[in-house]
Amino acid sequence: MSFIDYYKILGIPKTASENDIKKAYRKLARKLHPDLNPNDKEAERKFKEINEANEVLSNPENRKKYDKYGKDWQHAEAYEKAEQQQKQYQQSQNRRSFGSFQDQDYSDFFESMFGGAYSRAGSKSNPLKFRGQDYSAELQFTLEDVYKTHKRTITVNGKNIRLTIPAGVKNGQIIKIKGHGGKGINGGPNGDLHIKFTILNHSKFKRNNDNLYATIPLDLYTAMLGGEITIPVFEGKVKLKIKPETQNGTKIKLKGKGFPVYKKEGQFGDLFITYQIKTPTNLTNKEKELFSELAKLRNS
Template sequence: MAGSGYRDYFKVLGVDRSADADAIKRAFRKLARQYHPDVNPGDATAEAKFKEVSEAYEVLSDPEKRRRYEQFGQYWNQVGGGGPGAGGAGFDVDFGRYGNFDDFINDLLGRFGGAGGGAGFPGGFGGGSGFPGGGFPGGGFPRGAQQRQPINLDAEASVKISFAEAFRGSERTLSVNDERVQVRIPAGVKNGSRLRLKGKGNSQPGTGRRGDLYLNLEVQPHPVWRLDGDQLRAELPVALDELTLGGSITVMTPDGEADVTIPAGTAPGRSLRLKGKGWPLKSGRGDLLLTLSLQWPESWSAEERQLLEQLRQARAQDPRRNWLSSARL
């Protein structure tokens, strides 16, 4: 079809010269249904018209080919090369390889404007290297030939968020392909969580297809809190007398201050569990575990030293009694 001279592809599809990619696609779908050989069996005129509208769509759906076409008119395919029919292959399709009309249209729409060969088919429409001799040998696809795998338009990006954002959730505004996208980060996400933004990935020129964007979340560490599986943990500094004598102390939780009780005689390293005060989970809030850590003073006051001396004099148990007998060789 392309070898017979210049055609006004906009008139062929019945669209204005200002028509966007979606309008061109809609026009092609309508005309392709109307003139498809399966709908018009034995009608050579309809088949020729079908090839003409397919050729027009192939050019106008490709931004670069459309630019050359609009700029150079009938000489467009001599500028930059690779127009329909280049190399004399023409536009021929073996319709028998498709089960129905929708299979053909979906295949054609998905391939026009794709990577490689300018038209999405291996080697393009003529002059390419996808098949021996370029274009479609023998006027159609070789039967049983393996079709090219669909293009993966999905994209990935890493986003750093604070520990507080991961705990409470937040909203971020990201710049994606020159587009500002509002992202909602749900409460309770963990380091390595993945968010999917549907239809915000890479786009395929000329087809309107767009993949998804996957955000990999990197939760920054916190100076106090750490997440251990589903458990929120922290080291809680306590004094010697608090461990020995026990009592009520005020601690900080993610929800604010809270009072907890340390049992008398608690050893360092033991943990206090605060139910429902931990990490947000699908089933509710997890528990908060506070591990008691003896905070040894850097220095002692005179009064403290005097009390410690009294404690030494009054101590009833030798801490090394069992150790001495067990350590003897």
């Protein structure tokens, strides 16, 4: 595997800060995104490269390994474990007269460390197998996006992975895609892909777990006399009956009109509405007279 200079790909120095890495990646991603460069194979190749570079350098732990081990950074942990195991074995051999590990003890110990999938160190016919590196990725969605279950394709290390995003995913939630991390060494199992979801909310609703909250403006006349209003929700519209003499700050609950419950098909939280009564402005002379008469009636 040839060495790939991730810093060069993003056009940043090795001393770049996390913020520098983020800015450089976003700038290049906007320029090279496949939607803006249809049928451009070179742009597609570069887009995959900057995604790979960002996945490594934006993760402080992975960046540290990359800076130290270069192209072998994904296997750094496995190599360090193997070296440590060799040291432990050598120490055990030096203490054999004191009841330390025999050959079989060493083999059992090594298997307990690495899941029973490995033979004795140094065997050419059956070399050590190591699990691949875990990868981390972040996906951004809007609240509207995760109101319904949908599919999304992401690119990780040049591979397209088609995911089903369940409705009701929460902000900051992390899911694991088994076997989609780094490739295992010497036939070892692949690592996993950990995806963190960032949910952006541009709607008028506030979300708290599976419940939604909204403040709805209500004109003075409807609040006093009662009536009916219609408000938009994520799916269609809802009609609300307003009781006469509704007070400012009145709260109501609409059962089952909240957000979908994660991985529970057909289950929803509740929607809580707070009425905010709007006082009329720019009154005409006639309106002022009528309000004056009303005030006299109330005070008589």
